[in-house]
Amino acid sequence: AQTVTQSQPEMSVQEAETVTLSCTYDTSESDYYLFWYKQPPSRQMILVIRQEAYKQQNATENRFSVNFQKAAKSFSLKISDSQLGDAAMYFCAYGYGGSQGNLIFGKGTKLSVKP
Amino acid sequence: DVKVTQSSRYLVKRTGEKVFLECVQDMDHENMFWYRQDPGLGLRLIYFSYDVKMKEKGDIPEGYSVSREKKERFSLILESASTxxxxxxxxxxxxxxxxxxxxxPGTRLTVL
Incomplete structure (x- = not known):
């Protein structure tokens, strides 16, 4: 069975600094997708970034980038120049074509940003 | 932009009541999902639907049912709510x- 593990329940970063959130997953599939979602306090969950497993290039979205290590089954999220608005729960998620669309989510990492 | 709306942000019900949670999306999406989110457990899939009138059980379907009569609307039903x-x-x-x-945006349901 596929699983997604986020080993850091909570993390903290100073404003303007860089932080990396960890995610590992377990799968026997070769073609799949990985996602990072952000859930600000009392606000809607939104997509931060997605990565297709067949793409070797790491996805980037402004200050957010991933380090995708397929062989190691690792998918970490790097947030550069952290801002107060980055404070949120971050969820890593996995999905593959045979699943009819449902994603498997990690338990989340709560990120605090200190001014 | 895709918009997904849920009928209530907060809901308080009594044990044994039948509860309806409704979800509407405005982008003609084929697939719709219901998750439950609990602290320390992340998101767990209850049910999903890949077409009108089609439904599939997720990881924790017990105590829940769903209905998808129209493409844009997906309802979650708690037949007899429990705490x-x-x-x-x-x-x-x-x-x-x-x-x-x-x-x-989510519905925070409290069952008393």
Whole structure:
């Protein structure tokens, strides 16, 4: 069975600094997708970034980038120049074509940003 | 922009009541999902639907049912609410299978 593990329940970063959130997953599939979602306090969950497993290039979205290590089954999220608005729960998620669309989510990492 | 709306942000019900949570998306998405979110457990899939009148059980379907009579609307039903169903319920939709899912704001349900 596929699983997604986020080993850091909570993390903290100073404003303007860089932080990396960890995610590992377990799968026997070769073609799949990985996602990072952000859930600000009392606000809607939104997509931060997605990565297709067949793409070797790491996805980037402004200050957010991933380090995708397929062989190691690792998918970490790097947030550069952290801002107060980055404070949120971050969820890593996995999905593959045979699943009819449902994603498997990690338990989340709560990120605090200190001014 | 995709918009997913949920009928209530906060809901308080009594044990044994029948509870309806409704979700509507406005982007003609094929797939819709209901998740339950609890602290320390992440998101767990209750049910999903890949077409009108089609439904599939997720990881924790016990005590829940769903209905999808129209493409844009996906309802979650608690037949007889129990206190252990107190939780945050999130609805999501996606255009394709294994695609970006767009989430609603959530319904925080308290069962007394």
């Amino acid at each position: 252990n169903q107190t939780s945050m319920y999130l609805c999501a939709s996606s255009l394709l299978a294994v695609d970006t899912q767009y989430f609603g």
